[in-house]
Amino acid sequence: MKMKELNNIHCTIEHHAVLFALFAKYTIEGMEEKGKEIIYTSIENYGHERGKRMAKRAIANGDALNFVNSQAYGEWVPEKGQMEFGIVRMEPEYISNVTKCEWCASWKKHNLLDYGKYYCINIDSAVLNGFNEKFHMKATSNLSFGADHCEFHWEKPMNEEDNIKLAKKKVELGTSCTRDFKFHTAHLLYSMSETLKQELGEEAEIIIDKVLKNYVELFGEAYLSVLNEQYK
Numbered sequence: 251m252k253m254k255e256l257n258n259i260h261c262t263i264e265h266h267a268v269l270f271a272l273f274a275k276y277t278i279e280g281m282e283e284k285g286k287e288i289i290y291t292s293i294e295n296y297g298h299e300r301g302k303r304m305a306k307r308a309i310a311n312g313d314a315l316n317f318v319n320s321q322a323y324g325e326w327v328p329e330k331g332q333m334e335f336g337i338v339r340m341e342p343e344y345i346s347n348v349t350k351c352e353w354c355a356s357w358k359k360h361n362l363l364d365y366g367k368y369y370c371i372n373i374d375s376a377v378l379n380g381f382n383e384k385f386h387m388k389a390t391s392n393l394s395f396g397a398d399h400c401e402f403h404w405e406k407p408m409n410e411e412d413n414i415k416l417a418k419k420k421v422e423l424g425t426s427c428t429r430d431f432k433f434h435t436a437h438l439l440y441s442m443s444e445t446l447k448q449e450l451g452e453e454a455e456i457i458i459d460k461v462l463k464n465y466v467e468l469f470g471e472a473y474l475s476v477l478n479e480q481y482k
């Protein structure tokens with residue numbers, strides 16, 4: 251496919267979500283509990299990579315690796331109507347929630363919720379910990395596991411002054427830190443493939459081949475080809 255045609259391919263959260271779920275499906279089907287542990291490790295590695303990338307940008311800008319900046323340097327922004335976020339409380343602990351999630355909707359659409367849900371267990375904690383290894387958080391409920399919302403406990407307060415700093419920093423950064431879902435899907439493919447190879451050796455190639463074949467069956471060859479050279 252020509253580069254000009256690939257430039258017109260628009261990856262979304264759906265492609266990212268389904269790619270993960272297919273990795274989980276074929277890994278867990280073949281290895282059951284061991285497969286689940288490998289998926290947890292894969293997402294922890296992937297999340298740490300994202301968080302470290304955020305931290306690197308913050309440091310390059312002369313910003314501290316504090317909690318406010320961990321929220322400011324996020325790498326993705328949903329399209330209108332895909333996600334619904336809320337704040338439960340700011341102090342003594344910042345607690346946020348999600349009542350609508352495009353990842354969850356995508357897994358349901360493709361009948362992959364039973365596999366996609368493993369993404370939700372440690373992704374947010376891994377990203378936060380990758381940004382600053384002293385930071386930890388916990389998701390206490392998840393839409394993908396049947397709850398009516400996802401709830402995130404961040405183990406840090408966010409007072410009014412912090413909120414003002416966060417809003418100011420987001421305006422200052424604009425879109426300089428965000429990446430599209432061609433990039434994020436390509437990163438997921440690379441990161442999960444690398445973890446599987448480390449954990450399983452040559453056996454990983456069998457799983458990766460099944461994942462990519464199914465992904466192409468669902469979306470077409472162009473949506474795989476477009477990921478080449480996206481993540482560097």
